[in-house]
Amino acid sequence: MASNRRRARQDEMNLLALVKQEDVFRSLKTDLTESGCSSSTMIGLLAGGIGLLLVLAFFSRQNKRQAAPKAVNHEGKLLKEIFKNIPLKPAEHKQLRLLASAYNAHKSQDDASRPAIDNPLVMLLCPSLFARSIQVKPPKIDKKLVAGMALKMGLVQRPTPKNQG
Helix, strand or coil: CCHHHHHHHHHHHHHHHHHHHHHHHHHHHHHHHHHHHHHHHHHHHHHHHHHHHHHHHHHHHHHHHHCCCCCCCCCHHHHHHHHHHHHCCHHHHHHHHHHHHHHHHHHHCCCCCCCCCCCCCHHHHHHHHHHHHHHHCCCCCCCCHHHHHHHHHHCCCCCCCCCHH
């Protein structure tokens, strides 16, 4: 049985060796010309197939783009996105920026070992830094607004009125 398979394979190989490449191309050419296909229709079909593939690739790429959110690599845009999600008023944000710039100006004059505040959100994450920046006493600060922020952060307690009796 195995010898029959080998013999069949050898016969196929001998048949393939007898058929020349020129014969195959000649056969294809005669088949195409007999069926009525001209070169212009073949080019049209090929162009249509390529166009269809391009359209499908474009739509598959669009679907992939919509699935992933766009990365925010700009510091200002990132801050804007964060401030949208934090319950912080624009005036409070401005006061945080003023405190940070005053702290940095005072730090450069006073002590070079303290790190500079690059981002005003750092003061929300580090209440001790917020307290130190208040101690600098910047001139353009709204004391009432900053006191409210300190109350929200738990740095100070609301004074209780004394009972007058």
